[in-house]
Amino acid sequence: MTKEYKTITEIAGPLIFLEKTEPVGYGELVHINLPDGTTKRGQVLDSSADVVAVQVFEGTGGLNEESGVVFSGETIKLPVSKDMLGRILSGSGEPLDGGPSIIPEDRVDVNGASMNPYSRMPPEDFIQTGISTIDGTNTLVRGQKLPIFSGSGLPHNEIALQIARQAKVPGSDEDFAVVFAAMGITNEEAQYFMQDFEKTGALERAVVFLNLADDPAVERIVTPRMALTAAEYLAYEHDMHVLVILTDITNYCEALRQMGAAREEVPGRRGYPGYMYTDLASLYERAGVIKGLKGSVTQFSILTMPGDDITHPIPDLSGYITEGQIVVSRELHRKGIYPPINVLPSLSRLMNSGIGDGKTRDDHKAVSDQMYAGYAEGRDLRGLVAIVGKEALSERDQRILEFADLFEDRFVRQGRDENRTIEDTLSVSWEILSELPESLLTRIDNKYIDKYHPAHKSN
């Protein structure tokens, strides 16, 4: 078991190749002892009777042919325990906070296994985030994976933190936890998150995994898997509702590309590996609710779109896996609107199962559709106004144009600590919808107009 091989024949980028080993398992964890006495860790990528390829998590700096390689005989496992709550760990699961190492209740393979679709419970518990553009028009439910698509310089971290602070299922008081995984973010950004967690007391309920910008890129490949393993453990073994925040998926994909290039693989679009969809799916799909179990894993990842381009392979492939996306807009940000969420390209696929009578309110869907339709048309009209002037618009169009402004100003804009209940969100919606002529409210059944329209509502 503890046999050490000194048969490295090639070192290329993050990879080492060695010969004449006993049979080694695919995906096995590897310890590498450097001549200077330090130890690095790696994972088997390709194992044949002749040559074994290993990717080294901490980078191959300082490695030479003298280094000894020990195969552990098992795949990468994370020691898990309820005591992980409140702890800060490195990107590969070592304690960073100076505390003792975690006494494991169990050791779990970080790659996880795929959940049997038959065991899944369709997510349907409404999570109130207190942000109107999410609760009202892109509702989040428990067990969903809903990423924030953002750009550099936009306040996605603030939004993520506001959600982490405010998110709750109205009327329930169940055990919850936050698992935060930083992948390649700067020290400063990490500090920002940590301070907020400490300030609000959230740290006690959190497990933090930190792989910062100057940590080895290869380690980023395991960081989210560690985090999700911890999350699944807390959710399914300890009945907690876990919110997982992964940031930044873009850095993760860069690491994946770097690995692919080092392995001399045939690249796919923009040099990203052809299996990136499958790889991302193996992260994102680890969210959900299982029939008969109390806990749940909800994912809220942050992804910065290179060049604000939503068709870039990273947001594109993500969008095909996640159940919607929240798109942060530079245009709204420049207008000084917080949170600058553009609802038009945003979407929550599971919204319909989380809203309506008994969950939020019976008129929720109709109100949301009507606002979408109005705002979309209003934004188109803005383009027209730039050419022909406001006067050339018909009366109807002018009202819609005003609606779009009201929508941004009253519905989208809110304070950084403003925690709107769903009732607040829907009242704001009706206030601005009532500025439109009733004949334009074609998406809303008459019974809701009678019941909720400020002009009709009997007090």
Next chain:
Amino acid sequence: MKGEIYRVAGPVVTIMGIKPKMYDVVHVGNEGLMGEVIKIEGDKATVQVYEDTSGVKPGEPVVNTGMSLSVELGPGLLESIYDGIQRPLKVLQEQMGDFIQRGVTADGLDRERVWDFKAVASVGDVVEGGDVIGVVQETMNVEHKIMVPPTVSGTIKDVRSGDFKVDDTVCTLEDGTELSMVQKWPVRLPRPVTKKLMPTKPLITGQRILDGLFPVAKGGTAAIPGPFGSGKTVTQQQLAKWSDTDIVVYIGCGERGNEMADVLNEFPELQDPKTGRPLMERTVLIANTSNMPVAAREASVYTGITIAEYYRDMGYDVSLMADSTSRWAEAMREISSRLEEMPGEEGYPAYLSARLSEFYERAGCVHSLSGEEGSITVIGAVSPPGGDFSEPVTQNTLRIVKVFWALDAKLAQRRHFPSINWLTSYSLYTEGLSGWFGENVSPEWVSLRNNAMDMLQQESELQEIVQLVGSDALPENQQLILEICRMLREYFLQQNAFHPVDTYCSFDKQYKLLKSISTYGDKAMIALESGIPMSEILALESKDDLAKVKFEEDFDGVLNEVLAKMDKEFAKLGGN
């Protein structure tokens, strides 16, 4: 025959020591993981493994089954939920819990379940492949015909009715061949038919834009490409729910687990509009979600279409939804790149186009071996990266399919659902089906439809002018066209999949709705020509009332009221 593993690299394993045939199924490693031979080179062979290979080592044993990847066909397929290689997910859950572990095999069909077999052939009958020897009531409305496997023929020596399990012998031939209710068929080989026919009947989906503007024929092929969030999955699910076929095969190929869970939850509750029975009773679901092994994803569409062919051979109309064929293509790409094959366009293998056309060609309206008429309609979702339709999967698909439902992110953003673009979509079946529409819907239908299409075309041209000068600058009759098109879009094309009434719209309702909009248009045009101001025509209450008729339970009643009101209002205006 035993061999051993030489190399493991993810889902691709190289074996040596045995001489398999191409596409043989082999079991690799100590846990006996299932895989398929995809390349043979000297004394080595490459296997794509349908399960996770972590921890598998060189030197572990390999066993060849000598069979290619096959599915079990027989009673019990309906109401089942399978993974990509026909393992029932329910059985997997019972055996290994909520997460899918590996090395577990499970029969596609329940071996313990007893079926009431009624023989229809008699002793002494000469039978050949495809002939029906007996029937089993599989679900309340589906009679499962037990057929002689395509490769078998002979004279019946013994056949008996009674209660049997699927692999009990129900029929013996003179030459000693024993037939049970289950037959195996290799998934990559199309099941034989006598003759392929031209499709002449529409697949009625209850979706106005599909039935009304871009119909697909039973036995036809359609593609739904669209960027994420444009409603592919909802459209596919609507088709699976409401299509007027006898059997539905729904393949969730590399898609989201939660969505599959939703389907699994919803289908048993929903009613088949034709029979009133739970939809699940006519459905076979195949769920290979995006995080399940990639090789099984590649196999899942073949598993699905083979099951579809089996029901087609009984003389049923089958519809098959594959969501999404892009994930299937990506699985091919991933395996191809692990084989270090020379890539074609965008890294896809050079045989992408051939594989796609082979798959879609398995659709069609046929005379089966026993002379029954059956059909398979294939509807494939395509997920083009960045919503760019010029990418290889979309382009290769469009070269084959006859119906193109182009989803449009812009429409989806303004919550125009189904967000199918009426200008870029097409159906090559409209001509061929016009006879059927004339007979079964209304002689007027084709001209109503063509008129609506014309108007929508005009609208797009007028919109370009409006973008430059504003709508007030248009002459009044053109403004009226814009208004009628808005009605077409909002009252007719938009359909709410989540509304209990609007989710399914019969042809009768579609016709009446389109006819009413056209009536308003004609009357308005006459009124306008006789000098009545535009604003008064647009202010008619009955016009706005028409918007909500589609949501009414009592559709005919409300529609007649609205039309009567419209008559009155126009009469009041004068001119008509």
